Amino acid sequence: MSWFRRIERGLKGSIKREMPDGLWRKCDGCGEIVYERVIQRNYWTCNKCGHHFMISARDYITMLVDEDTFEESDANLTSVDPLEFKDSKRYPDRLKAAIKKTALREAILTGKGEIGGHPSVLGALDFRFLGGSMASVVGEKVARATRRALEENRFLVLISSSGGARMQEGILSLMQMAKTSAWLARFSEAGGLYISILTHPTTGGVTASFAMLGDIVIAEPGALIGFAGPRVIEQTINQELPPGFQRSEFLLDHGMLDMVVSRPQIKKTLVGIFDFFSEKRRPAEEARKPAVLKTPPHIEVKADKDKLPPKA
């Protein structure tokens, strides 16, 4: 599989390798020592406990698209410092450090590709880049991806993992919530299908905008998903949080998700849904033909006269 090697490359420097040569790794889920190759073959999940390891945006997209069909868009969009923001560090310095650490330009990767032969637009946040936070660039790339899906009649898939706002961009970060939601609304109005995939962790402004707006919302198992972070909630209400609070399964139980799907099954799930909805995407000529009403096979056409109501 082509994504195999890329995953290996993408992860260097991001996840601590505790074992020599990176051959073995301690699972964050069960604490077992697992063979790196086996994890990779398992779509970066633990073969012992099913723990989902954090992966890069590129690896995620590569995992979903058909081999060699992905074409990145808007790769040249980069962040500036509109507020001249400075805390203990200047924002441009934080950006530089993030770029150096991750070899990414920003916290999101977008582009076109095919998923099970279905023309799609994909976007994936990369948590390693300043916590996948909502920079102007992130909002702009999501908006453009949505517009592209709309104009080219493609399915839209966004994979989220984010700590929320990019505070260093202040109010402009907040406005990306409105911008992305507005384009998704426009896309939806035109009949576009958008599937949102939530991975660990997805919180704040990303959850409160595009991540929760999928026609279908799927989460990976055990992902932390919420508006406010658990620590903020604990401090506000001064109360311990219930077990499993804000995890995928908790959200599913509370009606906030369509399904929880483990990573190895996600592509199959997407393709199934796309196949289902592709009926209306058949060529225009075909679509114009009047539908032929077929009697479902399980219904007897010859009505049982005895069961008809008596004639008046």
Add this chain to the structure above:
Amino acid sequence: MESWLDFEKPLLELEKKIKDLKALADAGHPDILHEVEKLERFAEKKRRETYEKLTRWERVQLARHPLRPYTNDYIKMIASWFCELHGDRLFAEDKAIVGGLATIGDYRVVVIGQQKGRDTKENLARNFGMPHPEGYRKALRLFRLAAKFDKPVVTLVDTPGAFPGIGAEERGQAEAIARNLFEMARLPVPILVIVIGEGGSGGALGIGVGDVVLMMEYAIYSVISPEGCAAILWGDRSKAQQAAEALKLTAPDLLQLGVIDGIVPEPTGGAHRDPKTAAENLKRSIIENLGHLTRTPIETLLERRLEKYSRMGVYKE
């Protein structure tokens, strides 16, 4: 005096002194009128000095001033008729958001706004103006009502933020806000948004997407509270002052960043010093903007609304 801010106190003392002297003059000491006039000129100068160079942190304090007019106060002052509507029809009535039918000037509108409490008891009922998902879903219900009957929507934003709690998360705080952003972006009636006090992050934006977005002069609007930002980036909540400066959250800041369309002037010293004048300014601004908005075809408004939000953000390509 405990409701007053530190930088307000010297001015208030001065004003009290003038009032006392005036009373004395009226009581048969016209010779001190000259003194009163001199003091009044001095007070005016002092006021100008104070409010011309307010720091961002001082503006944050004004936006949160305990005596500042809230949504219900403005509705009372600007609407000739108001009928409050309650409940989201799904789970509960959230008193942190009020909404209803209102007549403002010649316009019949649906008005929605966050509502803070004036005292402890009211704050408990209104959750300090921090809505739960039910509040956002009530707002959504009223947006749809407005659309059905072709009435413009006016929202008044004044919240520290959406409430971070167990129930709020269980019932989908994030989804409720996201849904409103999505629906407001395409709502087929004009939407006018005015931040009247505190525009606290996603909780503010949840009723804050519109064709025209205004801020009252001393309102603030921010992605995170200065305290929250200070805690995360400085590791110290007491650095809120620096965070407020860095966040650029005042009305003039947002106008410059292209996030808002205009500023509604407040009386010297802020809306709480003269609520009537503040309300008159707000009303004038609402009527003027509704005039433009209701004369524009809705297709044009929707196209412009999308363009407006498409332009938000700064980046390099």
